[in-house]
Every structure is written in C-alpha cells, then in structure tokens.
Amino acid sequence: METITLEKYGHIISDSSLGGSILNDISSALSKGKAVTVDFQNVISMATFCSKQIFGSLYIRLTPQVFFDKIRMVNASSDMKIIVRLGIEKALSDQEVLVS
Amino acid sequence: MNIKLPRNFVNYNCIPEFLSEMEIMFKLKGKLKPDVVFDCTKIRKLSSLGALLLYKSMDYSIHNNCFTNPEINGNELFLESAWNHYGFSKYLKGYVKPTNSSDFNGYLKFELTDKFVIAPQPLSRKEHNQVNKILQTKFTPILNEFYSNEEEAVRMIFGCVSEIIGNFWEHANDDTRSLLVAEGNRKYIEITCADNGKGIISTMRNSGKYKSSSSSEYLLRKALTKGVTSKPFSSHMGYGLWIIDQIVSLTKGKFFVYSEGVYYGNNAGKELMKKCGFWKGTIIYLFLPIDNPVLVSQVVEKELLRKNDILLNFG
Numbered sequence: 001m002e003t004i005t006l007e008k009y010g011h012i013i014s015d016s017s018l019g020g021s022i023l024n025d026i027s028s029a030l031s032k033g034k035a036v037t038v039d040f041q042n043v044i045s046m047a048t049f050c051s052k053q054i055f056g057s058l059y060i061r062l063t064p065q066v067f068f069d070k071i072r073m074v075n076a077s078s079d080m081k082i083i084v085r086l087g088i089e090k091a092l093s094d095q096e097v098l099v100s
Numbered sequence: 101m102n103i104k105l106p107r108n109f110v111n112y113n114c115i116p117e118f119l120s121e122m123e124i125m126f127k128l129k130g131k132l133k134p135d136v137v138f139d140c141t142k143i144r145k146l147s148s149l150g151a152l153l154l155y156k157s158m159d160y161s162i163h164n165n166c167f168t169n170p171e172i173n174g175n176e177l178f179l180e181s182a183w184n185h186y187g188f189s190k191y192l193k194g195y196v197k198p199t200n201s202s203d204f205n206g207y208l209k210f211e212l213t214d215k216f217v218i219a220p221q222p223l224s225r226k227e228h229n230q231v232n233k234i235l236q237t238k239f240t241p242i243l244n245e246f247y248s249n250e251e252e253a254v255r256m257i258f259g260c261v262s263e264i265i266g267n268f269w270e271h272a273n274d275d276t277r278s279l280l281v282a283e284g285n286r287k288y289i290e291i292t293c294a295d296n297g298k299g300i301i302s303t304m305r306n307s308g309k310y311k312s313s314s315s316s317e318y319l320l321r322k323a324l325t326k327g328v329t330s331k332p333f334s335s336h337m338g339y340g341l342w343i344i345d346q347i348v349s350l351t352k353g354k355f356f357v358y359s360e361g362v363y364y365g366n367n368a369g370k371e372l373m374k375k376c377g378f379w380k381g382t383i384i385y386l387f388l389p390i391d392n393p394v395l396v397s398q399v400v401e402k403e404l405l406r407k408n409d410i411l412l413n414f415g
Contacts, residue, residue: 014262047262053335
C-alpha cells in the first residue's frame with residue numbers, strides 16, 4: 001500500500017499540471033501492483049476539471065471494481081467527496097458519448 | 101487624444117464607461133499614434149479593479165505599438181500611492197513617465213482601509229508551478245488569517261478562484277500576461293482577472309460548434325451554460341463559469357464577464373447581457389459576500405445522477 005498525500009502537492013488543487021503530477025504518481029504506484037491511499041488531509045479545494053483529470057480518468061482506465069479495490073481515499077471532506085464523484089461521472093458521460 | 105478614466109474606478113459599474121473609452125486602443129494596433137494621454141484627472145476612487153484595468157490597457161498599448169510615448173495625466177501622489185497599495189509599482193516601472201501636469205486638483209489622498217489586498221498575480225499558463233505557489237503562499241495565509249473562523253468562506257473563495265484560473269487557462273492560452281487581483285474585508289472579497297488573449301467569444305466561435313452567424317451575446321451565454329466547453333472530451337467539463345454564476349446567485353454576490361464587445365452580469369441573481377466597448381480578451385469581476393458561504397459541492401451535488409452506481413472507497 002502506498003500513500004499519496006495531496007497536501008504535498010498543495011492545499012488547492014487547481015491546475016492541470018498539478019493534476020497531471022498527482023495522476024502520474026498514483027498511476028506509477030498502481031503500476032507496481034500496489035494499492036494506493038489518497039490522503040485529502042488539509043486540501044481546501046479542488047477544481048472540478050482536476051477531479052475529472054485525476055479520478056475520472058483512473059476510474060475509466062482501471063474499471064469500477066479495480067478502482068474500488070485499489071484506491072482508498074481518506075480524510076476527504078464531504079465537499080471533496082462530491083467533487084471526486086462529479087469528476088468520475090463526467091468522465092463516464094464522455095466515455096458513453098465516445099462509445100455511442 | 102485623451103482617454104478618460106472613470107471618476108469612481110472601483111467596480112463593475114464603471115467598466116462599460118471604461119471600455120467605451122478604451123476600445124479605440126484595439127483599433128490602433130501597430131499605428132503608434134502620438135499624443136495620447138491616459139487622463140486620470142477625474143479619478144477620485146480607485147480599487148484593485150481600476151488599477152488592474154488601467155495597467156492592462158497600458159501594457160497592451162505598449163506591447164502592440166498602439167501609441168507613441170503615451171502619458172498618464174493625473175494626481176501623481178494619488179496614483180503612486182494607489183500603485184504601491186495594489187502592488188502595481190513594479191509592473192509600471194518603465195511605463196509611467198512623470199508629467200508636469202497643472203491639472204492636479206490639489207492633493208488627493210489615497211485612503212488605506214482595513215481591507216486586505218492581494219497584489220497582481222500572473223496567471224501564465226507556462227507557469228503552473230508559479231500559480232500553485234501563489235495560491236499556497238499568497239492567498240492561503242491571507243485568507244486563513246482574515247477569515248480565521250470562516251472555514252466555509254475560505255473554501256468557497258478557493259473553489260471560485262480555482263474555477264476562474266482554470267477558465268482563464270482555457271480561453272487565454274495565447275496570452276502569457278493574464279493577471280488576477282483581489283481585495284476584501286471581513287464582509288466580502290472582490291476578485292478581478294483580465295487578459296488580452298483570445299477571449300471567450302473568439303474561443304467559442306472558433307470551436308467549430310456554433311454557426312458563424314451566432315451573435316456574441318449568444319456565444320457568451322453559451323460559455324456560461326453548464327456543461328458547455330470549447331474543449332469537449334478533455335478534463336474540462338464546462339462547469340467553471342456556471343458554478344461561479346450559481347454561487348453568486350445563491351450568495352447574492354456579483355459576477356460580471358466582459359469579452360470582445362459584450363458582457364454578462366449577475367447582480368444578486370438578476371442577470372443581464374449587453375453590448376459594451378470592445379476589449380480584446382476577457383475581464384472577469386467577482387464579488388462574493390462572506391456571510392452564508394455556498395460551497396462548490398453544494399452547487400454540483402444535484403448534478404450527481406449516479407450516486408448509487410459508483411462505489412468509492414472513502415474508508
């Protein structure tokens with residue numbers, strides 16, 4: 001199990017470069033076969049597009065079951081939980097449009 | 101030629117007047133028109149918004165050779181203290197030529213208040229790390245200190261700032277000189293951003309999704325519509341401006357977007373769309389009351405349609 005502490009990247013996750021770094025680090029840990037804990041402690045805000053960039057793309061790539069098994073999110077405020085869900089929903093919507 | 105700056109250069113009310121004076125500048129690109137004066141003699145109040153718009157106009161005119169040696173005419177003491185207060189002195193160094201104007205109306209003191217001011221911050225797309233640093237080192241400590249007992253207010257502000265920055269990067273990708281300023285007190289915060297990039301209207305028009313005959317008003321309205329993005333199937337969701345607009349309606353704040361001859365306004369939930377003087381790029385003005393903050397999540401929660409279908413491990 002590897003822990004990715006979002007605070008390390010910033011209290012505000014608001015740009016795509018930062019989102020890209022977080023996505024890469026999570027992907028890198030997953031590629032070693034590890035499960036990942038994403039720690040939201042002290043994250044004040046996350047832009048909706050960063051949520052889609054990170055969690056939406058992982059959800060699509062990993063599939064729902066693997067995402068659930070491999071990615072544990074801790075210390076996420078109710079605010080952050082909703083933003084993560086929105087990012088995933090919108091990535092799923094994009095995928096459905098592309099498939100159809 | 102005198103470009104007259106508004107008497108009360110402080111908020112959204114003055115922007116249409118400012119834009120109608122300033123639009124000539126965009127027609128003079130490369131013309132090096134001589135004898136141009138930025139006439140600041142009437143200015144009695146100047147906020148971070150006024151300082152930003154005046155600076156961005158001078159910056160555009162110089163980088164695009166609109167005028168030959170333009171001058172700023174006005175109460176130098178007042179203007180200098182305003183530039184200092186709002187953090188524009190270093191940006192204006194080399195731009196402002198001292199004048200010996202006799203138009204001073206006595207000593208006009210620039211009043212300092214209990215407000216906090218966040219000096220101009222560049223929002224360059226090429227400097228992501230810099231922007232992150234700005235948010236962490238400039239915004240976070242100031243806002244946490246000022247609103248120490250208002251955790252939700254700080255979250256609301258950062259939620260909006262995050263979406264604004266994302267939006268500017270989407271639309272201003274050919275401008276590396278976007279700036280953001282903010283000021284506020286215990287009751288409200290005002291945030292203004294301005295760039296001379298492509299602008300929302302041009303970005304929407306060039307996206308290929310709309311008829312070439314679409315009006316600018318229609319395109320601006322579309323840009324504020326939920327789920328509309330000029331970059332579909334990217335990480336962009338087209339939620340940024342819509343989220344801010346919703347938060348402003350719920351908090352009775354103010355949200356104004358000016359781009360390329362049109363503007364949208366939301367004043368405490370009352371919306372308007374009008375023509376205005378041309379501004380190359382985009383200006384965004386946001387006024388958020390701090391009482392009863394509304395979080396981004398409160399706005400987007402009702403957008404979640406598959407809550408039960410998506411299992412997440414928040415263990």
